[in-house]
Amino acid sequence: AYAAPGGLVCTAKALGQIYSSRLAEGLTNGQPYEFWVTAVNSVGESAPSRRMTATPRPDPPSAPSLTSLVSGNEQATATWTPPASDGGGTISEYRVYSASGERLCTVAASAGPPYSCVITGLKNGTTYQVRVTAVNESGEGPPSEWRSVVPNPAKPGPPRDLAGSTGFRSITVTWKPPADPGTYPVDTYQVWIAGDGVVCTVNPPATKCEITGH
Secondary structure, three states: OEEEOOEEOOOOOOOOOOOOOOOOOOOOOOOOEEEEOOOEOOOOEOOOOOOEEEOOOOOOOOOOEEEEEEEEOOEEEEEEEOOOOOOOOOOOEEEEEEOOOOEEEEEEHHHOOOEEEEEEOOOOOOOEEEEEEEEEOOEEOOOOOOEEEOOOOOOOOOOEEEEEEEEOOEEEEEEEOOOOOOOOOOOOEEEEEOOOEEEEEEOOOOOEEEEEOO
């Protein structure tokens, strides 16, 4: 088989009625090549077959590395580094997606590195998953790993129905959990005394603390 430009690029032995050759190597991506085939026997080489044109193209790029996802007020900032391989082509842009498949933003490769994107329109206290892809002339490569972010996670509301009973040199304090636990489950309650600071720490589901020695 011949190529123009390139000359003879490969040969194949006749093994049956259908012939194929290995991939021609060392070609330039994006450059058109004309290919044709000749047959050879002990007498010599045939006239060439009809010509066909093919243009090698690169592979899609590999996955970028999503290095951080920082929360803000109704927004988050994604930061990433380029993929290890550009696929043999030129990366033109990066695309940031949510778990639902929505494209959250597009960043031109000429903008970095470093690369980042401010994702807006998010709801505070809601968990979002984000990943990023790279694009070259062959298309979109595989996505990065997922990262999660919660824009402005909410603190819990105050405990309710605080009550206390006294004993001999002791006070027993009880309460009910907050009506609004916030974004994450409550993991600790702290009981404070004015002038002394925190005097007791308990973990849910406990809602009682006995304070002695005061």
